[in-house]
Amino acid sequence: MLACPYCFEKLTDNKIVKCPHCEQFLLDPIFNLGHVPLDKKNCIFCDKKVLREARICQYCHRWLDEVERTARDIDLDDLV
Ligand SMILES: [Zn+2]
Numbered sequence: 340m341l342a343c344p345y346c347f348e349k350l351t352d353n354k355i356v357k358c359p360h361c362e363q364f365l366l367d368p369i370f371n372l373g374h375v376p377l378d379k380k381n382c383i384f385c386d387k388k389v390l391r392e393a394r395i396c397q398y399c400h401r402w403l404d405e406v407e408r409t410a411r412d413i414d415l416d417d418l419v
């Protein structure tokens with residue numbers, strides 16, 4: 340099953356060039372995942388549920404891993 344490498348939502352068409360969920364252009368080769376992760380987390384920005392593996396929020400389209408990277412340098416108390 341194909342999944343978007345950014346938001347990890349399932350993709351129905353493997354010829355797709357733009358993810359319909361997060362609207363990122365799929366310039367990198369699309370990951371062919373054996374399974375889609377089921378765990379979810381809340382987006383730090385819009386508080387909607389996104390897949391835990393997702394690098395980008397499919398709702399507000401912000402990069403989640405950038406925040407995590409930054410947060411590690413600042414203060415972990417704000418994340419809880
Ligand atoms: Zn996506």
Ligand SMILES: [Zn+2]
Pocket residue numbers: 382383384385386387396397398399400401
């Ligand atoms: Zn969001």
